[in-house]
Amino acid sequence: MSINSAPPQEKILAAAEVMFASKRFHEVLMDDIALGAGVGKGTIYRYFKNKEELYAALLKDASTELMKLIENAVEVEVSCKNKLIVILETSINLFDARPHLFDLILHAEAFQRTSVEFPWQETRWNVIQLVESLFKQAEDQKEFIIQNPKESSLILLGGLRAIIRFGQKPRQKHLCNDIVHHFLNGFSKSLPLAT
Amino acid sequence: MSINSAPPQEKILAAAEVMFASKRFHEVLMDDIALGAGVGKGTIYRYFKNKEELYAALLKDASTELMKLIENAVEVEVSCKNKLIVILETSINLFDARPHLFDLILHAEAFQRTSVEFPWQETRWNVIQLVESLFKQAEDQKEFIIQNPKESSLILLGGLRAIIRFGQKPRQKHLCNDIVHHFLNGFSKSLPLAT
Numbered sequence: 001m002s003i004n005s006a007p008p009q010e011k012i013l014a015a016a017e018v019m020f021a022s023k024r025f026h027e028v029l030m031d032d033i034a035l036g037a038g039v040g041k042g043t044i045y046r047y048f049k050n051k052e053e054l055y056a057a058l059l060k061d062a063s064t065e066l067m068k069l070i071e072n073a074v075e076v077e078v079s080c081k082n083k084l085i086v087i088l089e090t091s092i093n094l095f096d097a098r099p100h101l102f103d104l105i106l107h108a109e110a111f112q113r114t115s116v117e118f119p120w121q122e123t124r125w126n127v128i129q130l131v132e133s134l135f136k137q138a139e140d141q142k143e144f145i146i147q148n149p150k151e152s153s154l155i156l157l158g159g160l161r162a163i164i165r166f167g168q169k170p171r172q173k174h175l176c177n178d179i180v181h182h183f184l185n186g187f188s189k190s191l192p193l194a195t
Numbered sequence: 196m197s198i199n200s201a202p203p204q205e206k207i208l209a210a211a212e213v214m215f216a217s218k219r220f221h222e223v224l225m226d227d228i229a230l231g232a233g234v235g236k237g238t239i240y241r242y243f244k245n246k247e248e249l250y251a252a253l254l255k256d257a258s259t260e261l262m263k264l265i266e267n268a269v270e271v272e273v274s275c276k277n278k279l280i281v282i283l284e285t286s287i288n289l290f291d292a293r294p295h296l297f298d299l300i301l302h303a304e305a306f307q308r309t310s311v312e313f314p315w316q317e318t319r320w321n322v323i324q325l326v327e328s329l330f331k332q333a334e335d336q337k338e339f340i341i342q343n344p345k346e347s348s349l350i351l352l353g354g355l356r357a358i359i360r361f362g363q364k365p366r367q368k369h370l371c372n373d374i375v376h377h378f379l380n381g382f383s384k385s386l387p388l389a390t
Contacts, residue, residue: 026221103305110298110305128361144383148373150363152382155374158357159350166323166349178343179350186381187347188339 009047011037013061016054020107021100025055056119059108062101063123066094070127080138081180087131088160088176095164102165128153144184156183204242206232208256211249215302216295220250251314254303257296258318261289265322275333276375282326283355283371290359297360323348339379351378 006014015036019028030051034041048054073086095102105120131153135146146152159179167175201209210231214223225246229236243249268281290297300315326348330341341347354374362370 024221025219106301107305110302138383144385146382147377147384148382151358151370151374152377154357154361155350155354155378155382158355158360159353161357162349162353163346165353168345175346179346182342182347182381183350184381184383186377186379187341187343187350188333188379189342190339 008037008039008043011039012044012047012054013058016058017098017100017104020055020058021103025051025107055108058104059119062094062098062104063120066091066123067126069094070130074130074134080134080141080143081184083134084131084156084180084183085176087127088163088179091127091160092164092167092171092176096169096171124157128157131156152183156180159183203232203234203238206234207239207242207249208253211253212293212295212299215250215253216298220246220302250303253299254314257289257293257299258315261286261318262321264289265325269325269329275329275336275338276379278329279326279351279375279378280371282322283358283374286322286355287359287362287366287371291364291366319352323352326351347378351375354378 012033016028016033019033019036028051030041030044033054034044037044044054048057069090070087073090074083077083077086108120109118132149135149135152138144138146156179163175163179172178207228211223211228214228214231223246225236225239228249229239232239239249243252264285265282268285269278272278272281303315304313327344330344330347333339333341351374358370358374367373
């Protein structure tokens with residue numbers, strides 16, 4: 001479905017994603033979003049009470065999409081190693097397909113009030129918990145043992161974030177496979193013994 | 196030296212660090228910084244032309260401190276493994292000692308104009324390059340081989356960021372040692388063979 005034939009709500013969210021990702025919150029005007037979405041300002045207010053609500057909906061929308069894609073991808077894999085690989089692949093694919101999403105989250109986090117839970121944080125904890133539960137499962141099904149699951153999941157997911165952000169594009173074909181393989185078995189290769 | 200006897204410039208930077216880390220850029224007023232620093236507003240303008248310049252000075256200051264601490268720590272170590280460990284230790288220690296610095300950088304990045312290079316980015320590339328050059332050095336001195344230096348340094352440093360941000364506190368004693376050890380040799384431990 002092209003954006004022109006999309007329902008107004010989707011058009012509004014798509015236009016808002018681009019704007020919130022590139023401007024400061026207070027600089028984004030409902031007028032501009034209406035213009036970008038090709039709808040009247042009144043239409044926006046029929047769906048979203050105010051700018052804060054629209055912003056929250058954007059993040060909620062992306063979060064739901066990511067978690068659903070990850071859950072579906074994890075479900076079809078048997079080994080925990082492969083489940084980890086598809087978590088990485090799904091995340092990289094989503095962020096690559098929605099180039100404004102990363103900045104949107106960055107903005108949301110920086111703009112958060114200390115009193116309010118940053119909306120993406122829950123997604124983050126969900127993914128961390130999923131990875132930790134896979135480590136536990138791997139041990140149960142005698143696949144591998146992760147000695148420090150908390151710290152290890154942070155390294156893997158923090159590493160994933162850096163790859164999404166700064167990694168080489170186009171992505172290498174076996175990127176996620178390699179990362180998980182090296183994460184489990186080491187990024188260093190022993191030197192051949194001197195002969 | 197306590198903050199009260201510090202030179203005005205340091206008092207201003209310390210007060211500004213707290214404010215820029217907790218508020219949106221446009222919400223931070225020079226008046227509030229003056230109040231926080233215990234100096235007159237005129238004093239601030241003697242050191243910094245405007246809010247943008249003060250903000251840039253803050254990040255420049257933190258960047259210089261981090262790179263100097265890292266360089267000094269790396270210099271006294273011989274093995275590349277230990278050099279990697281002290282890079283992690285130094286970074287964690289600095290961010291733990293300056294609890295507002297992380298948010299300050301987060302804000303600076305989110306607030307950046309797409310046309311302007313984000314001021315902390317250079318620091319980031321410097322640390323990435325340092326880590327990559329240590330991988331090269333490790334191979335030269337036959338310590339270990341990293342097969343994909345670019346991707347591997349992103350995983351290690353992205354992981355470090357996540358540990359700084361979300362890792363358990365107080366930090367475990369051998370945290371950085373463990374991270375680098377597992378990074379090189381794998382986060383998984385082989386299961387003992389069934390008997």
